Amino acid sequence: MELFAVPDIPEITDGDDLAAVIADRVEVTPDDVVCVASTIVSKSEGRFADLSAFPAGPRAREIAANLTELTGDDKDPRFAQAVLEESVELLMEAPFLLTETRFGHVGVNAGIDRSNVSGHDLLLLPKQPSKSAARINEALPCKGVVVTDTCGRPFRHGQRGVAIGWAGIPASRDWRGQPDRDGRELGVTVQNVIDELAAAANLVAGEGAGGTPVVVVRDFEFGELPGSENHFREIETDYVRQALRDWEYSG
Known part of the structure; x- marks a missing residue:
């Protein structure tokens, strides 16, 4: 081929x-x-998102604080909230977030991308690839x-x-x-x-x-x-x- x-x-x-x-x-x-x-x-499916769309709840703030302490890097709890909302199961919460997405894929940070997303903070995976x-x-x-x-x-x-x-x-x-x-x-x-x-x-x-x-x-x-x-x-x-x-x- x-x-x-x-x-x-x-x-x-x-x-x-x-x-x-x-x-x-x-x-x-x-x-x-x-x-x-x-x-x-x-x-093409408009899966752009901004961190402001994910106000952090108590669980996301806890996860972000723990990761900040472990890694020494400041972790945004709104990003943790986005990961939680794009996932059906959190398999690991330290030293990184490993999740199952809503369509069955297991990966880090629910596959949320922060690169090549001009004008926005995040790019989420397709809802149903x-x-x-x-x-x-x-x-x-x-x-x-x-x-x-x-x-x-x-x-x-x-x-x-x-x-x-x-x-x-x-x-x-x-x-x-x-x-x-x-x-x-x-x-x-x-x-x-x-x-x-x-x-x-x-x-x-x-x-x-x-x-x-x-x-x-x-x-x-x-x-x-x-x-x-x-x-x-x-x-x-x-x-x-x-x-x-x-x-x-x-x-």
């Missing part, structure tokens, strides 16, 4: 038609998967759309691209029941395809001020294996998350 960034994407504002912006700059084909950074999806992906997918003649973000991973340094929304292609492909090279049947291997596409796209899109938030993946073949929409792990099998519920930061 081939990956390339779509050139000359303009600054996106509330109400912009992302599918039209993309189609004006690249000829999308039925063999393409289009990876779109959540940043521009959020901007998979529905956003579906709207773009319906308007473009492509195989699928993946809404991407960057986040860190346990046990690894740095960040990488991940999928937070998708449409048109399954989230994962199931290798269970397939033989390995020695004929042994695979019992647990389920490949998260949309995360792998998001990570590959992030290598092309880059970070910071690059201004290339859309990447086309051309000629990707899902193959004949069964696919599923399983992406975010269920709490019943997420043993790390279960452990975090009983863990407290000791400093």
Whole structure:
């Protein structure tokens, strides 16, 4: 397959038609998967916010005071309030805020962005990224759309691209029941395809001020294996998350 960034994407504002912006700059084909950074999806959906919109409650003030004491950096309780309001569960409150968003993604600070948000304090993640992906997918003649973000991973340094929304292609492909090279049947291997596409796209899109938030993946073949929409792990099998519920930061 081939990956390339779509050139000359303009600054996106509330109400912009992302599918039209993309189609004006690249000829999308039925063999393409289009990876779109959540940043521009959020901007097109007006997910800008200012700290003044999040007056801090007692819980947010407590969290901010604790983080200020731990880190030595002054933490704004209004930001903590924004994180709480964008989350359904606070998994860690020190030494940083790890939360589950309202659509199931687990990440730091509910994915709230404070960079490249001219004229505002914050940029929130899309409310329903998979529905956003579906709207773009319906308007473009492509195989699928993946809404991407960057986040860190346990046990690894740095960040990488991940999928937070998708449409048109399954989230994962199931290798269970397939033989390995020695004929042994695979019992647990389920490949998260949309995360792998998001990570590959992030290598092309880059970070910071690059201004290339859309990447086309051309000629990707899902193959004949069964696919599923399983992406975010269920709490019943997420043993790390279960452990975090009983863990407290000791400093």
